[in-house]
Amino acid sequence: MLEFRNVSVSCQHTPILNDISLTFRDGEITTILGPNGCGKTTLVQCLNGASTVTAGQIFLNGQDFLKISPKERAREISLLPQVRTIIPAIPVKMLVEHGRFPYLGFSRRKSKEDTEIVNRAMEFTHISQYADQYVDTLSGGIRQRVFFAMVLAQDCDYIVLDEPTTYLDLTGQREFYAMIKELKKQGKTIILILHDLSQAVRISDTLVVMNRAGSRSLDKAAHAGTDSDVKATDFPGSIAMVSTPQECLQSHVIEDVFQTSWKRFTDEDGEYYFFE
Ligand SMILES: Nc1ncnc2c1ncn2[C@@H]1O[C@H](COP(=O)(O)OP(=O)(O)OP(=O)(O)O)[C@@H](O)[C@H]1O
Helix, strand or coil: EEEEEEEEECCCCCEEEEEEEEECCCCCCCCCCCCCCCCHHHHHHHCCCCCCCCEEEEEECCCCCCHCHHHHHHHHEEEEECCCCCCCEEEEEHHHHHHHHHHCCCCCCHHHHHHHHHHHHHCCCHHHHHCCHHHHHHHHHHHHHHHHHHHHHCCCCEEEECCCCCCHHHHHHHHHHHHHHHHCCCCCCEEEECHHHHHHHHCCCCCEEEEECCCCHCCCCCCCCCCCCCCHHHHCEEEEEEEEEHHHHHHHHHHHHHHCEEEEEEEEEEEEEEEH
C-alpha cells in the first residue's frame, strides 16, 4: 500500500501542494484527475525525487519511502514522466534496458534474467520489431510504447504513468488501456494521470479528484471581471474527493471541479460517459 501522509510541496516559497493525505490501494487502477496546474505531476514526482516533499511523509508497505535510496525506490515504483523533451539517439532495445539499471551492479553487466525481462517488456508492448531502430527516428506513438516498455522492464509492483496517452491515436489508446488492464490482472498497482475523463471513469477502480483549494474565488473574480490580485498560484493543490468513479459522478465533484456536465450511454459492452 502506498500512502501519502500530510504531504506538502513548495517551490521557491510558493506552496504547490498542501497537506495531501492519500492512499493508493494495491492491485487497483487509480487515476488522478484535475485541472491544469493543480499539482498532479508534482504529486507523483514526489515518488522519484523530481519534486521535493517539504512536509509530510510517504509510506510504501509501512516503510518510510523517502528515506530509502533512489536506487531502492526505483525497484519499487517505476514512473513514466509526462514530458520528454530530450529523446535519446540510441537503439530501442538499449533504451528499454535502461529499465534494468536499478538492479545492475557497478559493472552494469546484465544477467540472463535482465535480458529476459527486457525481451518480455518489448513483446508485451509490441515493439520487438523496432529493437535496433533508433528511438529518435520513431513516430511519437511508437516512441511512447518504447518508454512504456522501459518502465515495465523496471519490473516494479507499482507503475505510475503521467499522461501516457498523449501521443497515441485511437488504436494506440485502445491498445494502451488493454495493456493496463492486463497489468492489473498480473497484480500490478497502477497510478495514472489522465485528462480523458471518459476513459478515467471507465478504466479506474478509484479516482483521485484534485483541485486548487480556494480557486473558486479566483474563478469568481475572473467571471465578475473584477481587478483582483489573486493568482492561480495562490492556491495550492488539494484533494477534492477520492472514491469510485460512480461515487465521484454521483457527488457532482467532477462537474464542480471541471465545470462540466456529463451524459451516460449504455450498450452490451457496458457504460460510457460523455463529458461536455
Ligand atoms: N519547479 C517549479 N517551480 C515553480 N513552480 C512550479 C514548478 N513545477 C511546477 N510548478 C507549479 O506548480 C503548479 C502545479 O504544476 P503541475 O505540473 O504539478 O500541475 P498539473 O496538475 O500536473 O498540471 P497539468 O495538468 O497542466 O500537467 C503549477 O502552478 C506550476 O506552475
